[in-house]
Amino acid sequence: QVQLQESGPGLVVPSGTLSLTCTFSAGSMTEHYWGSWVRQPPGRGLEWIGEVSHSGTTNYNPSFMSRVTMSMDQSKSQFSLTLSQLTAADTAVYYCARGRDYVWWNWGQGTLVPVSS
């Protein structure tokens, strides 16, 4: 069973930058697989932020394009999310997911990131 686990700060300040890491089962992000980030603000729906391929190619939601960066580090079995210019509206549970052929097969348990001073 492939496992993914998000890790990052417990709190981020407004106008700051969020950095999250997703650690996945070693060897599970092979060719054709993509690592995605999806978030869920409290009491609201899911929102796709973007994805990074096994080799580092990225594809972002235009809504986040100006302030998002994702990367893949196969040597550490991790992929990461950096989101800048944070506001309270970015408070959410952030999930990482492993996908292939337009399907997210595996998800992390999610990590709550409050944006507050």
Next chain:
Amino acid sequence: QSALTQPASVSGSPGQSITISCTGTSSDVGRYNFVSWFQQQPGKAPQLIIFDVNKRPSGVSNRFSGSKSGNTASLTISGLQAEDEADYRCSSYTNIRTYVFGTETKVTVL
């Protein structure tokens, strides 16, 4: 890209069948057969139950089935059970290489 439209709630008695709709546009649901459905329990990660409109991952009950007509996809739960009480969401690939989710449907077993 606007969220896909789902009914806020659907309910049924044990043993009954219920259907949840997921309405998009010709740029997403109507264009691609890359529609997935997820079940989400409170405080838990989404769990994939249907992919590619009507395919079930290994281990998912055959009481769950999916279909699509035009810009609307549907999830049917047959033989409703208490354990099916959860939130359900659809998702679709879009013509601008993004993904969009549905607005969430809360299923209640009476």
